[in-house]
Amino acid sequence: SAAEKGGYDYFMLKEIAEQPKAVADTLLGRIDAAGSLCLDELRISAAELREVDKVVIVACGTAFHAGLIAKYAIEHWTRIPCEVELASEFRYRDPILDSRSLVVAISQSGETMDTLMALRHAREQGSRVLAICNTNGSTIPRESDAVLYTHAGPEVAVASTKAFLTQLVACYLVALYLGQVRGTKWGDEIGAVIRDLSKISHEVERVLETMEPVRELARSLAGKNTVLFLGRHVGYPVALEGALKLKELAYMHAEGFAAGELKHGPIALIEEDLPVVVVVPSPRGRSVLHDKIVSNIQEIRARGARTIVIAEEGDETVVPYADHLIRIPATPTLLQPLVATVPLQVFACELATARGNEVDQPRNLAKSVTVE
Numbered sequence: 447s448a449a450e451k452g453g454y455d456y457f458m459l460k461e462i463a464e465q466p467k468a469v470a471d472t473l474l475g476r477i478d479a480a481g482s483l484c485l486d487e488l489r490i491s492a493a494e495l496r497e498v499d500k501v502v503i504v505a506c507g508t509a510f511h512a513g514l515i516a517k518y519a520i521e522h523w524t525r526i527p528c529e530v531e532l533a534s535e536f537r538y539r540d541p542i543l544d545s546r547s548l549v550v551a552i553s554q555s556g557e558t559m560d561t562l563m564a565l566r567h568a569r570e571q572g573s574r575v576l577a578i579c580n581t582n583g584s585t586i587p588r589e590s591d592a593v594l595y596t597h598a599g600p601e602v603a604v605a606s607t608k609a610f611l612t613q614l615v616a617c618y619l620v621a622l623y624l625g626q627v628r629g630t631k632w633g634d635e636i637g638a639v640i641r642d643l644s645k646i647s648h649e650v651e652r653v654l655e656t657m658e659p660v661r662e663l664a665r666s667l668a669g670k671n672t673v674l675f676l677g678r679h680v681g682y683p684v685a686l687e688g689a690l691k692l693k694e695l696a697y698m699h700a701e702g703f704a705a706g707e708l709k710h711g712p713i714a715l716i717e718e719d720l721p722v723v724v725v726v727p728s729p730r731g732r733s734v735l736h737d738k739i740v741s742n743i744q745e746i747r748a749r750g751a752r753t754i755v756i757a758e759e760g761d762e763t764v765v766p767y768a769d770h771l772i773r774i775p776a777t778p779t780l781l782q783p784l785v786a787t788v789p790l791q792v793f794a795c796e797l798a799t800a801r802g803n804e805v806d807q808p809r810n811l812a813k814s815v816t817v818e
């Protein structure tokens with residue numbers, strides 16, 4: 447009913463709008479007054495976490511994209527090797543696991559069969575399993591050794607939005623917490639990131655306030671068949687997520703690529719007026735990556751692509767090469783997906799509407815996939 451949708455036309459729009467609160471709620475009570483993380487709820491002792499020599503993340507779809515982003519954070523802040531695998535592939539390749547492997551299963555519903563089978567396999571190998579889940583008491587957390595709940599609230603639309611952002615927050619918390627209990631050379635950085643994280647819901651709010659041009663752009667592309675998405679570093683999984691949203695909702699051919707791979711094949715796809723969304727890393731910090739992506743934008747534009755550039759406020763270098771420029775607030779590099787994903791959700795939702803598709807219930811899809 448309209449009341450359930452809180453005045454929005456679709457649950458998806460309501461859930462997109464709820465993201466600042468979902469992000470804040472997922473942080474609530476997990477940072478103490480001194481700015482340290484307190485995750486006693488994990489029920490895995492600090493001593494056990496210090497023994498971990500490998501993190502393995504398993505998930506499907508959008509949750510898998512959260513896992514891909516988590517890998518950057520975990521490896522950077524903890525120096526523990528981290529693998530990310532599609533849950534549906536995991537147990538069929540005889541993965542190397544033992545009691546020192548920490549397996550993280552990410553799932554909004556907690557009922558995804560592929561993810562459940564992956565975690566069962568991990569437990570049989572003697573690994574400890576931590577669930578990151580949005581649904582209290584669902585099967586995946588019940589069968590895991592520990593759980594960190596995301597507090598997105600119920601997500602009704604088939605296309606995941608607020609659950610994704612809170613999965614990212616939970617992954618950052620796990621990464622930072624591992625760093626905190628193990629003590630890494632990034633001690634100072636960890637404190638600073640926790641402070642940035644506690645301000646991030648405000649930044650998500652700011653992104654939502656500037657989405658009208660994105661909706662307009664989406665409507666203008668309703669007649670297109672293909673949209674490509676490019677990113678590097680954590681922007682690469684963001685590109686994959688933008689493409690998945692567009693497939694699910696707009697039924698368009700959409701693909702995400704690592705921008706560095708362009709010249710290894712995908713650049714052959716570029717033709718006159720092809721829309722290409724590019725997620726640009728912050729020019730601060732890892733500026734090498736930033737400069738490389740700016741040359742990628744120049745390359746594809748020279749071949750006729752219509753460039754849709756998502757770049758940090760104040761980044762002027764991209765201006766000459768952007769046919770459409772979407773601004774996002776400056777954040778630390780690893781946190782950028784929390785703001786960069788939002789315009790892509792809005793974009794896909796509006797394109798779906800413009801194409802006359804059912805936003806909350808896309809064809810052929812179910813909210814949770816409880817069969818293998």
Ligand code: AGP
Pocket residue numbers: 506507508509552553554555556557558561604605606607694813814815
């Ligand atoms: C996301 O928009 C999708 N509907 C889908 O990829 C989903 O993320 C995937 O099926 C995993 O679901 P889960 O998080 O409930 O395990």
